[in-house]
Amino acid sequence: MPELPELEVLKEILDSQIKDKVILNFVVLKPYVLKNFFQGDLAGHTVRHIQRQGKYLILELDFLCLIIHLMLRGSLKFLLPGAKIKRSAAAVLEFTDHSRLEFSEIGHKKRMSMYILPNQVTLKQIERLGSDPFDNDFTVSKLSNILNLKARQLKSLLRDQTKICGLGNAYTDEILWLARLSPFKISTKLSDDEIKKLYSAIRNVLEGAIAIIREKGISEKRTFLQIHNKKGKLCPRCEEPIQYVSFSNSDTYYCPKCQTSDRKLKDRRLSKFYR
Numbered sequence: 001m002p003e004l005p006e007l008e009v010l011k012e013i014l015d016s017q018i019k020d021k022v023i024l025n026f027v028v029l030k031p032y033v034l035k036n037f038f039q040g041d042l043a044g045h046t047v048r049h050i051q052r053q054g055k056y057l058i059l060e061l062d063f064l065c066l067i068i069h070l071m072l073r074g075s076l077k078f079l080l081p082g083a084k085i086k087r088s089a090a091a092v093l094e095f096t097d098h099s100r101l102e103f104s105e106i107g108h109k110k111r112m113s114m115y116i117l118p119n120q121v122t123l124k125q126i127e128r129l130g131s132d133p134f135d136n137d138f139t140v141s142k143l144s145n146i147l148n149l150k151a152r153q154l155k156s157l158l159r160d161q162t163k164i165c166g167l168g169n170a171y172t173d174e175i176l177w178l179a180r181l182s183p184f185k186i187s188t189k190l191s192d193d194e195i196k197k198l199y200s201a202i203r204n205v206l207e208g209a210i211a212i213i214r215e216k217g218i219s220e221k222r223t224f225l226q227i228h229n230k231k232g233k234l235c236p237r238c239e240e241p242i243q244y245v246s247f248s249n250s251d252t253y254y255c256p257k258c259q260t261s262d263r264k265l266k267d268r269r270l271s272k273f274y275r
Contacts, residue, residue, distance in 0.1 A: 001072045003055065004133065004166030005209035006218050010076065011052045014059075014101075017078040018047050021095040023061070030110075033090040033103065038116040042066075042093070054129045054165030060119065066093075067115040067123055074105045074112035090114075130163040133202050138164075140199045147187040147195060154190075154198075155183035155252060167202075169250045171209065173228040175201045177235075182260045183252050227253045 002010070026042040028034050045061035052058070057076075059066040068076070079085070081098035090112060093101040105112040115123055131138045131146065146163050157163055158172045167175070176183050179201035181194060190198065212224045222228070226236050231244045231253065240257035245265050256264050 001055075001168050001170075002070050002074075002218075003168040003171050004052075005171065005206055005213055007052050007055060007057060007070075007166070008134075008210055009213045009218060011050050011057060012214070014050045014057070014076070014078070018059075018093075018095065018099075018101055019050060020046060020048075021097065021099070022046050023093060024096045024098070025094040026091070027094070028091045030090040032110050033105070033112055033114050034116070035113045036115045036117065040064075040116075042116070052166075053126050054132065054161055055168070056123075056126055063119055065117055065119050067117065067126070068103065069113045069125075071105075071111035071113065072109065073107040074103070077102045077104065128162050129165040130161060132165055133167070133206055140196055143199050143202075144192075144195050147190055147198075151186050151188040153183065154181060154185050154187055157187050164202075166206075169252075170222060170225060170228045171205055173253045174205045174209075174225055177227045177253075177255060177259060178205055180258050183254055184260075184265065227255060229253065 023042045023045045042061065042064065045064060047059055047061060049060040050057065051060065055069060057068045057070075059068070068074075070076070077086075079100040079102055083100070085092060085100075085102060086104050088104040088106050089102050090105050091103040091114060093103075095101075103112070103114065117123060131142060143164075147157065149163075152160075154176060155172050158167050158175065159169065173183070175198070179194070179197045181190075181198060209224070216224075227242050229251075230242050231251075233242050234240070235242055235255040235258060238255065238257045240255055242253055243256055243264050244251045244253045254260060256262050
């Protein structure tokens, strides 16, 4: 799933590709993708601005906005005039120069979503978003308040979009590894020093990922990650084999030596390992 770094770079790419272009036509090829009723036409609108809020991308038009959430398998691709549309395309935005922006989703779950709303109307899901790690008010103090609001396991809290938005499964693993914190440590039990380390890890992991993605391009493989999706490989810091815990829809990767005092979690449902 695209997370903050990929979406931040995608926003920058779209800004260079489609900003100030005038829309000729907008076609929804697969009705499931458009989540709200829209009776109107985007023809004649100019793309004024592209922004990211959490995991949402927002194309700001003249008096409407197109809000996109790629979910797990969605993608956006800019096409030059005459380029072929993929079978997986769910919608296509065509511009007056006949270039196009293709919205696609592979797989069977069909969870990608798009909304067309007036500029002054805010999507409820966006209203509920928590702090963005790159917001000016996201400070060590703000993070401390979030952590201490309610006792929760760290990884679960970091992935909660209503608390901190933009983080997902992969980068939370990287952040907690860099901070030397267990994914299962209770948020209210962090010391002041651990909170500072966690804050630094959030900024460093995200900024580092953005720099690499800008240079190498957006890829699902994310080969630059240190521990995520690398079960059995050696920890880059201590050379202990990376372990993971499998859940219904995601896996958590961690280093036992760096993060959990040499303890290995075999089954979250049966284990008492929550520190």
